[in-house]
Amino acid sequence: MRRKRTTEDRVLDSLNYVALALIGLCTFYPFYYILILSFNQGTDTAFGGIYLWPRAFTLDNYTYIFNDGKWSSAFVVTLARTVVGAGLTVLFTCLVAYGLSQKGLLFSRFYFIFFIVAMNFSGGLITYYVLLKGLGLLNTFGVYVIPSMLNLFFLMVAISFFREIPAEIGESARIDGAKELQIFFTIILPVSLPLIATMALFMGAGQWNSWLDSAYFVQNDDLRTMSYRMIQIINQSMIPTDNASGQYAAMRQVTGFSVQVTAMVISVAPIVCVYPFLQKYFVKGIMLGSVKG
Amino acid sequence: MRRNKSVKGMLLLLAALTVGVVGCSSGNTKGNEPAASPSATSTESAANPSSNEELVELSLFVDHSWYPTKDWSGPIPEEITKRTGVKLNITVATDEKQLPLMIASGDLPDLVFTSNQIVRMSDPKLSLPWDDLIAQYAPDFVVDEERIKLNTANDGKIYTVLGAYSTPEEWAQYPLATDMGPGVMVRQDIMDKMGNPPLNTLEDFKNVLIRVKNEYKDQIPLVMNPAGWIRTYFSSQFGAANDGLVEKDGQLIHFLRQAELLETYKYMNSLYREGLITAENFAYKNEDQAKQLALSGKAFAYEWTTNGAETFNAQIKANGGDYSYTQIVNQLNDQAAIYKNSAGWSGTFITKNNKNPEKSIKLMQFLFSEEGDRLAKWGIEGEHWNWNEQGFPEMTYDKLNPEVQNKLGIYWWANLVGKAVNEGLFYYTPGTQTAAAEVDQAKIKVYNPYISKVKPDPDSREQVILTNIGDMLENQEAKVYLAKTEEEAVQAYNEMLKKAEDMGLADYEKWANEKYNEVKPN
């Protein structure tokens, strides 16, 4: 697709470069800041004045976090729940959204109200806990991936996305006698890669960082997640100083703040590594091949 | 076409993973019973030849998310297990919502150690009364009269004996057993440079701060630790109770009403008006921000605890600093007083789900005894500590270091049902500024633990009033401190009092006095 670059193009492009560069810098700097803080001694950080590089370089924060055992099982569990949970949620939510996006679907008004009400009203933690108990999900891997299988927010987003897909797209397959479920998997999903990539990223990140279910709904130590372990460590580093040992603890080179900051870096790192692989789906023209082909 | 295949492949892989992982994990997950309750217990016959009894494993929930030791490991817990036949399987709370959730859903473990939910747990629906258990299993478990009175719940039974408390007799027995209180420290090097002006009264203190403000422009004269210590030292100097209820002329009043508190506010407001404290100090979210000023040499005086100077000096030295703090040991005012109204800190409850009440109550008995408490807090005599003739234990290990404490499993499990004197003795180190400050402070302490029994039901109207007043105070206090003139400060104080009245302060006090008449000893 060759196009002549007009003056308008040049002006807009330069402006774009400058603006985006500024935005990039603004959003990057605070992250860079916590990155260097994670490599800086906590007590030294408390003096302030660190802006470009660590002043008192140390790996102490990292060794402090990883010193405790049980990280390998936590890592496996977290990885598993991220992949399985994101996968299940994307599939199930898209399936339901696909159904709901059909033009002329009977009772669609009713369905929508049903979903929207569920999205807004909650019975609270107590009844939810009892439900999980009754379903036998407590203390199992299932508690991480099953209750979140239908994401109501993305249900709505997916519906609007699917509505944009022209109806003809499945026609030839339908005429050949393919079932709707088949069409969903073989035709609709491949064409919705930007949606799937987005959902996978959001759901995946949510799974990766989720700690509340691991804290409240799981007792088995081998089933705990990484984020739970980090919250534990952070809690322990916050021993109140109304206690002499607390004050002594506060004397170590590692402070509550430096531990938190390091935990942040550890949580973000995998996501930063994964996302570039998903980025190629965010390219205009994904629909091009499928309809014409 | 190729694209479709790869998508299909990806989906198949996902499906396989789902089945695989879910299948695998459920298989490996221990305790994945349909009931799936957190009270995992098991009775194993002792492989330990030195014990004749069966080893019992009990689950314990610790309702303190910051608890530094989170498992039953180390030579001390092992010794306790050897002597009681009980091993504890510990879960530390992630936050303060976890226990109420467990209570509401009926999923309590064998033992619960909490301070936030003492009144709620003292309920026959949730816990087993100790009196019954003692009568049935451990008739030789004797608890002193005072503790019995202090720990009696609304229905007349005892559901726990709170740890971290000692009777006046116990304190008298061990004069070196002190505990931490509020304190203030000053930069010794600057004091020296100023020729060591006197620091005997509150006026002296203010004058020294003013001198620092004028002569040392880069110093903040006074920094206050914002994590609950802002008012504490000064209210102690004015003899005002810092929170809760206080007895005046035979009646209980809410601490807000005290004339001494108004004096405290006026003094602190004058510190602000003289430019000796900063407004931002009141906005710090955590103490690191205040500490940073001290450790980087910007704070002349720092309001915190009796062992603050010691703590800072160690750290300053470690950072290569060449200055140090001195704790102000003597009181700055004749009417100084500190009200100790607590009957303990946190207590252990034996829940209705408890699998082995006999072993549980016997464990409590052991940890309450002098032998058990000292073992749990200090270690094994001869190996970890030796008694010094002056009246305190000398530890053979670095007692304040949390890593050492963790490795030995020492000190923290004693809190389940231990005595405060033994804590005080643990911390005592002769010749330190801390010891001097705390011993001096012990003279001004006023004890009335029965006030702590005047606690409203968590869901009652009185509790709501109390909390609302507390929240209002937190938000409105700043206006008193930061008033532009003394008249304005007094006015702001009066407004707070009026707001409290509107919230039902008088009703709360009336209820409190009635309750106090029921529970106080005659």
Added chain:
Amino acid sequence: MKPEAQPASERPRLSHGSSVWTTFKKQKAFQFFVLAGMLFLLVFSYGPMVGILMAFKDYRIVDGVGGIFTSEWIGMRHFKDFVTDYNFETLVKNTLILSFLKLFFSFPVPILFAIMLNEMRSQVFKRIVQTVSYLPHFISWVVVTGILYAFFSTDVGIINDMLMQLGIIDKPLDLLTDPNYFWGLAVASSIWKEAGWWTIIFLASIAGLDPSLYEAAEIDGATRLQRIRHVTVPGIKGSIIVVLILSLGNILGGGLVGSNFEQSFLLGNPLNSDTSQIVQTYAFNVGLAQGRFAFATAIDFIQSVIALTLILSSNYIAKKVSGSSLF
């Protein structure tokens, strides 16, 4: 979004005039998909909803779950307690103002940003900027507050330092304690933190647009800006409206207008409480921290009702005004 123009081919299956049952049978696969979702919700959402009952009862947690049903019915007492609280008006005022300010200022940002990214010619540059832009989303508010202090504090903050040295101001700004600054601080920090993350959704929408529309517009002589205005923006109108409606529904809390609770909880302090205290921090302090679950549930319930009303009415308005809506 219901498309404005009908596609050329009608699907022969959904014919008008057939009986309901026939139509249903023809779409039964799709109905089944939807019903699967409904069943799931019935179990995981509607089942636990019975917990809302406790908002109307004198519930105590020691009574356990059964207590939800057996405790005394007190009707609207919890609601009355909330509404007659002495700072109810301040809470509501702050909550609403904060949410609307955020919606107004931060809603357009991800859309703009997505368009700008899309127009970027260098793929490498685009990738880098985009990846960097959503990093703040993963930094917890606790850490963000720490960063804000490091930058804006009057004692040690670098911004104040710089501004004073440049002579722009002669006294440090009380950014963190002055009530007048709180809303600005909250809106700005929330944009910084969340805009990049939400851009992803809009970027995905743009990626799904048919490129031939752009070609057609160009052939018709549209300039770049005109192409953006007439192809890109209408093309993602559906997503914009969906996100807008859902954000309105979340106006009191999360979503695009994000994280009111964390901000107020962490950036709020006694000095700026006049503008920083909101309904959620109140519910947390008074409701949950004390274990007053029933009271907290009542406050939650009020918010849910408001959210539902907002969603329904904004959907209706969107339909009337623009022809597209959520449902």
